[in-house]
Amino acid sequence: MNRSSSNLKKMHTLGKKDAISIFLIKYAVFVFFFFVYLAIAIYKPVFLNPANLADILLTSSLVSFVSFGLSIVFAAGGVDLSFPNIAGYGAMLSTYLMIEIGYPVWLGVAAGISVGLLIGSFNGFMVTRLYINSFIATLGTLFILRGFLYWLTGGQSMQILPQGFEYLGRGTILNVRMPVYFMVGVFLLCHLFMEKTRWGRQITLVGGNIEAARLSGVDIKMMTLLAFMICGLLSPLSGMLQAASASAAAVDIGDRFMVPAFAAAMMGTVIFQGKHVILGTLFGIIFVESLNNAAFILGVSPEIRRVVPGIVLLATIAFNYYAKRALSEKRIHAQ
């Protein structure tokens, strides 16, 4: 009795203070971003050089496609581990078709994207029809694709890529590399899809509260399948642009996306508490890649730089838990 009455009093007295602390918890990530960037910029002003910023944008853009795809799968309550190999398979298949078979560039790119869509559908099928946990199912796909990759190429890398294809990765418009434009375009498409279309909102609902989604008549299986298909569709873009900008495609071309994309997509899910995931993911990618870049400028050894995205991931998850707990406590008080 006593306790509840004191709680009642508290509810009335708290208000403005609560609003401030909710605001702080919600935007703590950005405060954190700001201080990190400030520290790096003060310590190494080179970091803010236009050439360096352009480099960060370029490396971010290569990872961005897999990250957007992954964050949409996250939003639907799944995980896709196969994206590095979807990216690799898309890149290897398209370059193989262009070099060995002599396909024109557009057809090679289209083939790469469609095979990604096919693999994504296969993932979605396993999750929605065979009811396999998405983590296990896509782990299986990861290995199957690795086998296919070696089968296709015999482990050899593709070296001399067609000019038109290389232009996609190395060409510039107004001194900005092409992948950056693709990133902006895909970002806008994904963002509008997740925010403004019915399917995008339904995907978010399925991941956020599957029971509510079921009760409101959302086709859960269809939306989960759709999320995996989108991830499959976007992943080859990262692989192909990576190949085009490096002028070579190797079997393990997608492996380097694994950890940064995971960290970025996880940040994207967390930054706005499960809303605006694509925007959040964009922040996440740029943050992870800036840290990587800053570590490079600061002369950190490459071995340590490999640990950085993993730690960012862990820190993001930890932050997520505190924010969730703190916010739910505050909301209960505020009501």
Next chain:
Amino acid sequence: MVQKAYNWNRFIANYGLLFAFLLAVIVFSLWSNNFLNWGNIQNILIQTTSLGVCAFGLTLIMMMGEIDLSYAGLTGMIGAVMLKMIMAGYSPASVVVVCLVIGIASGLCIALLVVGLGMSSFMVTLAAWFIYMGLERFIGHGVTHWIYKYDESILKIVQGHIGPLPVPVIIMFALFLLCWLFQTRTRTGQYIVAVGENIEAVKEVGLKAKLIKGATFVAGGLIFGLTGLIETLRIGGSMVYSGRFLLVYALGAVFLGSAAFKAGKYNFPGTLLGALFFYTIINGLTLNAVEFYYIPLVQGLFLILAVAITTVKRGEIEQVQF
């Protein structure tokens, strides 16, 4: 009639994997003459050891409804640490102790984050896997070193025989018996399963569910430490990301195992059978000179099939908890 049909179904569900295993053995022994050689059987058993040991740890953790993926990175990291120590001239005993201590420490960290702070075990251990992979590169610089060049005495642990069986195989079977008896015959072992099945009920009864969970994570960490030790000694050196292949194999073995003996439930005999099954297939394919790239293909398919057997009837999408 209905009762009979049900029993028949259950019989298939419980012993289907055993028959599949026997079938694979028969097919491979007809396909190549050397398959049933004692030497080859020993080979399969030795190859299975690190997977088997790792899968027992994973079974223990999955029994209580959590998951731990850290072994995929921990194995390689322990390999790198071991090589560093062997190159610096530490004694075999101290190397073994350090490996196990790293395992326990890893288990403790995960227990603190998952049980103490209530974070999702999937995400925590995934991040742990990534971090260990980075640390492995940091410690070992991604260079392969062979143990025999520095100190041969530690290799005797895996090269020895007791009776007809090599020592690692005996370690695996000993650990199997230990885990199996612990889980089925002791009260604490039963509590672990109870935590996985109904944690609320366990709390109601007045058991310390958190303590049980945390202790299980630590025990799992210890077993993963042992995995790293055995795997490095079996290979005879530290290879980059040597634990990566275990990720799929161990999950596959545990899931395959859950389709055997006690259908739908994780159990140690099933896990052992699943692990043996995996390497029997790989060994059979390798003996018959099947191209190397079919092996990940077959592994992936097996993992999916193994899980699909148990999940296809569920009728509900399983979401991942973040």
